[in-house]
Amino acid sequence: xxxxxxxxxxxxxxxxxxxxxxxxxxxxxxxYAVQFLVLAAGMVVLAFAPGLLEWIATTLSIIEPVNALFFxxxxxxxxxxxxxxxxxxxxxxxxxxxxxxxxxxxxxxxVHHEHESRDTE
Amino acid sequence: MTTGRTPRRVLVxxxxxxxxxxxxxxxxxxxxxxxxxxxxxxxxxxxDATAAVARQAGAQVLSLPYNLxxxxxxxxxxxxxxxxxxxAVVQIDADGQHSPEDxxxxxxxxxxxxxxxxxxxxxxxxxxVGRLRxxxxxxxxxxxxxxxxxxxxxVTSGFRAIGPRAVAIFARVxxxxxxxxxxxxxxxxxxxxxxxxxVPVTMHQRAGGTPSQTVVKGxxxxxxxxxxxxxxxxxxxxxATAASADAxxxxx
Numbered sequence: 001x002x003x004x005x006x007x008x009x010x011x012x013x014x015x016x017x018x019x020x021x022x023x024x025x026x027x028x029x030x031x032y033a034v035q036f037l038v039l040a041a042g043m044v045v046l047a048f049a050p051g052l053l054e055w056i057a058t059t060l061s062i063i064e065p066v067n068a069l070f071f072x073x074x075x076x077x078x079x080x081x082x083x084x085x086x087x088x089x090x091x092x093x094x095x096x097x098x099x100x101x102x103x104x105x106x107x108x109x110x111v112h113h114e115h116e117s118r119d120t121e
Numbered sequence: 122m123t124t125g126r127t128p129r130r131v132l133v134x135x136x137x138x139x140x141x142x143x144x145x146x147x148x149x150x151x152x153x154x155x156x157x158x159x160x161x162x163x164x165x166x167x168x169d170a171t172a173a174v175a176r177q178a179g180a181q182v183l184s185l186p187y188n189l190x191x192x193x194x195x196x197x198x199x200x201x202x203x204x205x206x207x208x209a210v211v212q213i214d215a216d217g218q219h220s221p222e223d224x225x226x227x228x229x230x231x232x233x234x235x236x237x238x239x240x241x242x243x244x245x246x247x248x249x250v251g252r253l254r255x256x257x258x259x260x261x262x263x264x265x266x267x268x269x270x271x272x273x274x275x276v277t278s279g280f281r282a283i284g285p286r287a288v289a290i291f292a293r294v295x296x297x298x299x300x301x302x303x304x305x306x307x308x309x310x311x312x313x314x315x316x317x318x319x320v321p322v323t324m325h326q327r328a329g330g331t332p333s334q335t336v337v338k339g340x341x342x343x344x345x346x347x348x349x350x351x352x353x354x355x356x357x358x359x360x361a362t363a364a365s366a367d368a369x370x371x372x373x
Contacts, residue, residue: 024355031298034348094187101186 005047012043035083039076131158131228132207134198136191137215138165141174144215148178151213154221155228161201162215163194171215191279192302196295203292208285219280223322227282234318235287236310238273239280243321257343261304264350269311273319277303280322287315290360296349304346312358 019036022028046053046069057068133151137144144162151160162175166188176182183197195212202210209231213219223239230237258277265276279302283291290313296305310317 020355023352024357026356029298030345030349030352033352097186 002050005050008043009047012040012047015043016040035080129209129228130207131155131209131211132198132202132205133158133160133211133213133224134195134202135160135162135175135180135213135215136165136194136198137162137167137171137175138188138194139167139169139171140215141167141169141171143217144171145174145178147213147215147217147221148175148180150221151224152179155224158211158224159207161198163198165189165191165194189297190302192295192297192305195302196291196297199288199292199295202288208288209282210288210291211282212279214279218324218326220323220325223280223320224282226320226322227280230318230320231282231284233316235284235315236307236317237282238275238278238307238317238319239282239322239324240273240275240278240319241322241324242274243319254339257339261343261346264347265304265307265311268350269307269317271317271319273307273317275319276307278322278324279303280324281306290315293360298345305349308350308353312353312356313360 016037019028019033019040023030023033053065053069056072057063057065060068060071062068062071133155135144135147135151148160148162151158160180162172162180162182164172164175164182164184166185172182172184183201185194185197189197198212199210201207209228211224211227213221213224219239227237227239258275262273262276266273287310290309291306294309294313296302296309298305307317
């Protein structure tokens with residue numbers, strides 16, 4: 001096992017442990033936790049099967065196996081960012097709806113209060 | 122109802138998303154079946170007249186500003202129950218799948234359990250599902266039976282009753298993921314040391330609206346359930362009840 005493989009293994013295990021700690025403290029939703037745990041598992045597989053990376057490189061007709069690794073890593077990061085953008089967009093529209101809802105409720109409460117104070121006079 | 126010592130305050134919660142065709146009938150039947158219960162319809166961001174129909178039929182209505190899914194709607198219901206001092210909550214669907222006439226049986230089973238699931242497979246027949254779906258449901262039921270320490274046959278049933286200890290916990294920790302509530306609620310119950318039981322009920326095909334099940338959604342549902350059961354081993358369960366804190370660890 002070369003130094004690079006050992007490094008990959010350490011990074012994978014550290015990622016998994018960190019994510020599991022976040023799970024334990026309920027600081028991360030399981031849909032995100034699962035993504036990173038699957039990613040860590042993939043890294044472990046690559047660390048133990050160096051032939052796999054070479055096979056991927058030949059299949060994609062990339063000369064340097066390490067470039068195949070970078071290519072795959074960038075793809076994963078891109079997918080992750082797109083997913084987060086999608087989640088953020090949903091959150092934005094939901095907070096907007098909530099603000100509107102609060103404004104509408106505030107008006108209703110004010111109107112209600114006015115009616116009440118008029119009734120007691 | 123054969124409730125013992127203390128008179129129970131029962132809240133029936135009906136999550137409803139675009140169910141104007143059936144929600145009125147469900148509310149009316151609940152009111153005749155259990156006359157002393159309060160009825161709360163959680164209108165989950167419906168675009169139709171669900172809220173108006175439910176109010177007309179005599180239910181209290183909470184309208185969510187946008188769709189949160191059944192889990193999100195139920196958590197609002199549990200918080201309403203906890204805040205207003207209800208000590209039993211019944212969940213019943215707005216589409217007419219569940220018979221309000223079965224509710225007293227669910228409530229009676231709360232004498233010896235904190236969470237009671239109405240099962241369509243535990244005896245009373247009349248409900249057909251596809252072979253593959255049935256096999257997957259069986260497999261999930263076996264896993265959940267092991268986690269909860271009770272024999273369960275229908276873990277995806279959304280027809281349930283819960284007692285005071287469960288209300289206190291579900292008002293704080295309840296699965297809000299889309300379509301992920303039924304199985305996960307049982308995992309939460311087990312890990313929090315709540316006693317789970319099952320009661321046979323009759324289920325009908327939907328009376329109105331459209332079912333929220335497709336093959337893709339079904340696959341995602343099962344994968345999520347499996348992941349959730351796995352991850353729940355690592356999670357801290359701060360609200361576990363002291364009385365049976367180790368019940369989740371495989372004892373009865």
